[in-house]
Amino acid sequence: MTERARRAQIVAAAIETIADVGYPKASYRQIAARAGLSSSGLISYHFQNRSELITEVVRDVLGRFAAFVVERVDAHTTVPAQLRAFIGAQLDFLRLHRADMLTLLGIQGEAEIAASEATAYARLVESDHAALAELLREGIRLGDFREFDPEAMALFVFALRDGVLSRLRDAAPAELDTVREELTTMIDNATRSQR
Amino acid sequence: MTERARRAQIVAAAIETIADVGYPKASYRQIAARAGLSSSGLISYHFQNRSELITEVVRDVLGRFAAFVVERVDAHTTVPAQLRAFIGAQLDFLRLHRADMLTLLGIQGEAEIAASEATAYARLVESDHAALAELLREGIRLGDFREFDPEAMALFVFALRDGVLSRLRDAAPAELDTVREELTTMIDNATRSQR
C-alpha cells in the first residue's frame, strides 16, 4: 500500500472516529480499529505525532468544505446572491457531510490546534476570512451593501456559521430549512444598502 | 482552611487552568499545581469527582457572567436598547474577565458536560435562550422589531456571541471596541422594523 493511500485511510478513519465519539475519546486505538489496521503503531509510523494527524484531518475536512462552498458561490454573479449562496452552503454541508461537520466542531478550539498559529487550520481560516472580506468589500464598492467594516462583517458571518452549526449539531432537516431561510434574510437585512 | 474557601480556591485554579491549557489538558495535577496544593488527592477530597468540579466551575463562571449581563440589560428600558446592551455586555465581559470567558468557551460542548442533561450549564443556556426569545418577541409586538422568527433570531444572537468570542479569544482591546460597534449596528439592522 502506498504511503499516500495509507495516510488517507487513517485520516478518514480519524474523521469517522472523532465524529462518533468526540475528540477527547478518539484515541489511536479506536482510530486504528475503525481503519482495520493491525496496530495503532502504524499511525505513529505514518504521522510524526498526534498533532500532525489532527492537522491533516482538519486540512482534509476543510478542503472538502471549502470546495463545496466555493462551487455554490461561483454559481452566482451578483455579490448579494453570492453571499446568500455562501450562507446556504454552510447549512447544506452540515446536512450532506454530517461526519465532516461534527469532526470540525469537535476539534474546534482544542489546544493542540490553536496552540500553533502556523497550523493548516489557522491558515485556512484566515484565507477564508480574507476571501469573504474581499467579497463584502466588493459588494460595498458596487453599492449592493451599506458601508460597514468588511473585516468585522466577515467575522460575524463566520461566527454565525460556527455558532449556528454548533447549536444545530443534532437538528432535524426541517429545522435546518427554517433556520436557513431566516438566516439568509437576517444577513440580507444586516448588509444591504439602505436606499 | 475552611471547606468552602478551599473549594473556591480549587474552582478558581481550575478556571485559570482551563483558560490557559484548555479543557482536555486541565488535569487534577495541573490544577493542584496552580492552586499550590500539595497533592491532587486534595481535589478529590473536596469534590466527589471530576464531573462535580467542572459543574461547579461552570456554575461559578456562568453566575458571574449572567449577573454582569443582566445588570447591563436592566439599565435600559426600551427593547432595542436592551438588546444592544445585551450584545455589548458579552464583549465587555470578555475584556474584563478573560479567563472566565475562555473557560466557558473551552468547556462548551464537551461530551462529559453535555452528557448530563441536568447540568447547570445546559439549564442556563436553555433559560438564556428562552429569555432572549421572549425579549425579541416583545420587541416585535411593540413594533420596534420587524417580523422575524424570535427563536431563530435568538439562536443567531447567541451564535454570534459564541462565534465572535471564540474568534476574538486573543484580540486586543482596541479590536474589541471596533467589533462591539459594528456588531451592535449589524444586529440593529437585522432586527429593526422597516418603517
Added chain:
Amino acid sequence: MTERARRAQIVAAAIETIADVGYPKASYRQIAARAGLSSSGLISYHFQNRSELITEVVRDVLGRFAAFVVERVDAHTTVPAQLRAFIGAQLDFLRLHRADMLTLLGIQGEAEIAASEATAYARLVESDHAALAELLREGIRLGDFREFDPEAMALFVFALRDGVLSRLRDAAPAELDTVREELTTMIDNATRSQR
C-alpha cells in the same frame, strides 16, 4: 463519651460494615459513616491502626460466639450430647447473629490477621481447638467414642463448621435445619464407638 464506649461503638459499626459490604470494601470512611462519627480520623484516634481495629472486631465477635456455644454445650452432661450441642450451636449462631458470622467469614484468612501469629484470632482459635480436643479425648476415655486422633477430629469439626457456614452464608432457615440434622448424624457416625 468514655474511651471504652467509643471503641465498642466503632467495633460494632465495623462489624456491620464488614458484614454488609465485605472486608476489602470496609473502609474507615464507611465505618465512620455507619457509626455516625464526624470523621474517620476518630477511628485512627482510638485504634493505633487498622490491624488493631480488625483484631478487636474478631475478639468481639469470637467472644459472643464462644459464649453462645459454651452455654449450649454446658446444658448437657454426656460427652456425645455435648458434641452434638456444639455442632448445633454453630448453625444456630449463624441464624441468630448473621452479621457476626458474615464478618467472621469475611475476615477469615485475610493477611492482616493471619500474618501475626499472636493475634487474638489465632489465640482464640487455638484455645477453642484445645478445648474441643479435650472434650473428644474425654469421650474416647469414657468409651463413648471410638479410638481416633482427638487433635485431628477437632480439626475436622472446626473445618466442617467453617466450610459449612461459608457455603451456607445465604441459606434459608429451612435449609439450615436439614443440614443441622444431617451434620449431627454424620459426626455421630464418625465418632461413636463401634460396639
Added chain:
Amino acid sequence: MTERARRAQIVAAAIETIADVGYPKASYRQIAARAGLSSSGLISYHFQNRSELITEVVRDVLGRFAAFVVERVDAHTTVPAQLRAFIGAQLDFLRLHRADMLTLLGIQGEAEIAASEATAYARLVESDHAALAELLREGIRLGDFREFDPEAMALFVFALRDGVLSRLRDAAPAELDTVREELTTMIDNATRSQR
C-alpha cells in the same frame, strides 16, 4: 515475547503473589515486580481488567487441581475407594502445589469473583458439587453407603476439604499425612452402610 507466553507468565506471577501476600494485597505493581515486568501497565495491556486476570488465574489453578483429582479418582473402580481417593487427592495437591492451593483459598469467596455468576470458579464449584453428590448417590444405591442426604454429604465433604486445607495452610508434610489418614477413616465411618 508472544502474547500467550506473556499472559501465562503474568498469571503465574499473580498466583505466586496471591499465595504470598493474599488476594487484597496482590496489586498490579506487586505482580509486575514479581514477574520482572517493567511496568504494571503491561498487565493492563495483556488483560482487559483485573477481573479478567483473576478469572484467568482461577481457571489456571482450578484446571490443574481438577486434573489432579480426577486422575486419582479414576484410578479406582468402587465408589468408596473413589471417595477415599478424592479426599486424599485434595491433601496431596496441597503438598505438591502449595501456591496453587493457597491462591485458591485466598480468592475463594471474594466479592469481586462471586459477583459474576458466570465465572469459571462458580461454575466449577457447582459442577464439582453435583458430581460428588452423584457419586454418593451411586454409592447409596449400591449399598456401599448408608442412607444419607447426598447433597448434604457432598456439602460436608467440600466443607471439610476447604476447612482442613485452610487450617493446614502452613502444615508440615508429616502432619498432612496424619490428617490424611484420619480424615479418610472419618469419612469412611460417616458414610459406610451399617450392616
Added chain:
DNA sequence: TATGAATGAGGGTTCATTCAT
C-alpha cells in the same frame, strides 16, 4: 476528646509512542 482538612502513597487503567522483528 473530637473535628475535619490535609497528606502522600498506591490503586487500576489509558494513552501516544517506540522498537525489535
Added chain:
DNA sequence: GATGAATGAACCCTCATTCAT
C-alpha cells in the same frame, strides 16, 4: 512498510493516617 509487544508517564480516585485547632 507492517506488526504488535513494550514502555512509562499520566489519568482520576481511594485509602489509612496525621495534625492543627
